[in-house]
Amino acid sequence: MRPESPWRVADFRTLFSAAVLSQLGTNVGYVAVPLIAVEALDASPGEVGALATLSTLAFLLIGLPAGAWVDRMRQRRVLIVADAARGLLFASVPVAWWCDALTLGHLYAVVLLSGCATVFYDVTGQSILPRFVGRDGLVQANAAMVSLMAVTNVAGRGAGGGLVQLLTAPLAVAGTAVSHLASAVRLLRLKEPAAAPATALDPAAARAHREPLRAQIAAGVRHVFGNRELRALALTASLNNLGSQILNTMMPVLFVRELGLSAGVLGIYWAAGGVGLLLGSRCARGVAARLGYGRTLGLAGLLLAPAGLLVPLVGNGAWLWIAGAGWLLAMFKTGMDNVLGVSLRQRMTPDALLGRMNATFRFLLTGALAIGAAIAGLLGELAGIRPTLWVGGALLATAFLPVFLSPVRTRRDLPAEAARGPQGPGAGGVAHTESAAAPVREA
DSSP: OOOOOOGGGGGHHHHHHHHHHHHHHHHHHHHHHHHHIIIIIIOOOOHHHHHHHHHHHHHHHHHHHHHHHHHHHOHHHHHHHHHHHHHHHHHHHHHHHHTOOOOOHHHHHHHHHHEEEEEEEEHHHHHHHHHHOGGGGGGHHHHHHHHHHHHHHHHHHHHHHHHHHHHHHHHHHHHHHHHHHHHHGGGGOOOOOOOOOOHOOOOHHHTTSOOHHHHHHHHHHHHHTTTTHHHHHHHHEEEEEEEEHHHHHHHHIIIIIOOOHHHHHHHHHHHHHHHHHHHHHHHHHHHHHHHHHHHHHHHHHHHHHGGGGGGGGGSTTTTHHHHHHHHHHHHHHHHHHHHHHHHHHHHSOGGGGHHHHHHHHHHHHHHHHHHHHHHHHHHHHHHOOHHHHHHHHHHHHHHHHHHTSGGGOOOOOOOSSSSOOOOHHHHHOOOOOOSSSSSOOOO
């Protein structure tokens, strides 16, 4: 029987519309913040790398305990507070600029603290979604969310580059602040979801919520790394993020200083990746239905991931188009992976472990962004921008291998439901499901 469309659920529509506003703000800031450092504060490649590292460092610092905290907290309130905090933090940037008091240290503090808010927003958003749309609606709901991310990558990063050219980078960041605050206001209409059925009805799950924080975190980590398929999905996505971040961290320095290109061109280049994400997310369900989830992931990696080696060729003239095409194809693969991978891991995880599973993935994936930015800054200072780009391109081109060499590649369908296992300190939360059932992953 065909599952009910998630668009019929009022709370999903509210969550989606708030995400539109929040993602637009995030993507404008993605372009504007590093350009403030490069143009207004004359930051070096190492300082730009440090800025990018701090923007995602929070996932390494608090990513794992955040999952256990989210499983205990009122999730509607977490989303609202996180977005409001990000809006106020980014609002401080244009204010400091107007007062001629903006420093690199101020930017460092803003991106680090807003990253902490993003930890809670991202983990909560992925954990609350199955409670609104049900597990049967997850693939369609995730496809909508990944498509949204892709569209806002195009619109937000394209607009970000344009706003920087028209208004200067600090004023463009004011748009980021307004978007996050508007999202927080929109989320006031969201209803608090009912307690997860596993917690309400399963005594073992209820006991898990009374366990020490360390034991709860360990259960989430074991759930991910104790399953060969989830482990492969996490490794591939982490390597993909590592390579992408090394490339993206050096792009503002390369475009503005070495190639003499404008902020608008940089925004368009990054928007091309958003087009790839959109196309990949829209194609994912149809291709997986025809070929099977695992074969789709395997073939997408084998055929599209090597396009990442075109990105370090970026230059003036035709080389800009060649690198842009490589970036688009690599992001097409990422868009497919995101829809299929997030759906798989949500379907393989009991409700009581969703927050901790998502936090473990976000710890790994966004932690890879922090490490990638640090590597980019260090290599950029020691070896130069071009060698750094080749390291990122090589990682992006080979990141698919853990999934391609794992049982994920043989899966055809999504699991019917999350397997139930003991929820105590020694439990992984789900049985191993490496048989002939179904596949996927997120980046």
